[in-house]
Amino acid sequence: xxxxxxxxxxxxxxxxxxxxxxxxxxxxxxxYVSNFKVxxxxxxxxxxxxxxxxxxKTIQQKFILLKxxxxxxxxxxYQLPNDQFKALYLECSHQGCELNPYETALVCPCHGAEFNxxxxxTQGPAEASLKTFVTSSDAENVYIQLA
Ligand code: FES
Numbered sequence: 001x002x003x004x005x006x007x008x009x010x011x012x013x014x015x016x017x018x019x020x021x022x023x024x025x026x027x028x029x030x031x032y033v034s035n036f037k038v039x040x041x042x043x044x045x046x047x048x049x050x051x052x053x054x055x056x057k058t059i060q061q062k063f064i065l066l067k068x069x070x071x072x073x074x075x076x077x078y079q080l081p082n083d084q085f086k087a088l089y090l091e092c093s094h095q096g097c098e099l100n101p102y103e104t105a106l107v108c109p110c111h112g113a114e115f116n117x118x119x120x121x122t123q124g125p126a127e128a129s130l131k132t133f134v135t136s137s138d139a140e141n142v143y144i145q146l147a
Contacts, residue, residue, distance in 0.1 A: 031101075032065045032074075043068060043075075043144040047137070050079055062103040063117070065090075068146065075133065076101040077142065078117045087133040087144045088119045094126035106130070 036045040043066065050061050063078040073091040076099075080086055088106065090099045097110035105122065106115040114123035119130035134145040 031061060031063060032067065036066055036068075038068055038146065041145065041147045043146055044141045045077065045144075046141055047139075063101060065101065066144075071146075073098055075144065076106065077135075077144065080117065083137070085135040085137060085142050086118055087135050088115075088117075089131035089133070091131065092126060093121070093128040093130055094124075099130075 033045060033049045035049065036043055038044075045064070045066065049064050052059050052061060061079075063076050065074050065076055067074040073089055076088045076090055078086045078088065088101075090101065090106070091097075092099055092108040092110065092113055094108065094111060094113050097108050099106040099108050099115070104117060106117070106119075108114070108126065111125050112123065113121065113126035115126070115130055116122050119132050121127060121129060136143045136145075
């Protein structure tokens, strides 16, 4: 490969990366929810917080983000099949960077580790799963046991 080809290939790769990043960022509209309660280390959030209306369409979000007071990192609350929920602490298990959550994966911006929505490592360098919280739910709310 000559120098010209190398520069051309590098520029295409860079442009593709920027495009992919923009696409992924567009998937993460502001999903932070401020309407939740914490009572005796138990966080409760309404199921309705997963539903948003955009441009007249009702959309069921796969996850929402919560940032309890005094928590250094947010929590991503995923709604899984069969009415199950998974609450993941967004601190990367590799070296502690804050993860970027997406609908089907969580990605670390520091060294590229990836996790599935159960918090399991799908790509290193991280080796350990994410910290999770016990969840429960009823007809109206989802509960996260913080400690
Ligand atoms: S801190 Fe997340 S991969 Fe290194």
